[in-house]
Amino acid sequence: MTQNTQTTHFDLHITGFGFFNRIRKVEPKKGKPYWSTSIAAMRGDDGQKTYFDCSVVGAEAKALFDTHLSSVGENDVITASFKLGDLYTETFVYKQGVKSGQTGVSLKARLLQIRYLKINDQVVYQKTSSQQPEPIQNAA
Template sequence: MATTPQTKYFDLHIQGIGYVNRIREVNVKRGENFWACDISALHGAVDDVQYTRFDCRVSGAEAGKLIKRMHKACREEKKILIGFKLGDLYTETFTYESGAKQGETGVSLKARLLFIHWIKVDGVSVYTAPPKADVADDVQSETQPLADPSPTGSNDRAQAAVH
């Protein structure tokens, strides 16, 4: 029996906190419909907060359930603040069709919403993710540097980082 080689990937994740806006179900002609939202991520000094907007396709199963539950609160223009993890960041250009920037090229940051750590609606905590069972493994892999990150290196931790 022949075994097919398993494809390996390097992950790039973005973690932060941000406000959720424009929760919507996207209807497509081919394939399955999906949920999407915008996240205005906070960064910078607390007394001078900056925002970066991500247009997200909701990909995580649990994240999908949670975003659907927040749809009504979003329509009611409540402030939805989440702790999030995004993946697969890419850019997409577009042309402004109206307003002061009409005709100019803009850039949109796109990503997949993979995980929601917690949710607050109008300052009230409504969800906290259960703790992961393998927290000790995550802490160990994050705190110990990789000696040889090359795919051909002999470091087992480097090989484990690629999945």
């Protein structure tokens, strides 16, 4: 008996820590609504940032958006440890400002997992070391 071990796809995952911005529920004319966010991922010794535009696809991540991030305000600070997949680039043309008419590049990815979530200095979710999700209860 032989086993088929042929690879049918390749995975590229990005893990990091950063700030969630522009959290929004996208409701396309065709298809199902989905969550989207921009992540300012921290890197380097000086806290440099790399920006990712993400659609939320992981089941646990979707649940966290429904539970904790659906009602965040514009001035709330959301930080998280995350896992992204399926990174690709997309070009666009700036429409206004000093770069008007120039081509820009955006990094796009799928948000697969949230391992740690903090809203305004309060930890609201942390995945345990056994990889089982464990919501953190409010101290109030």
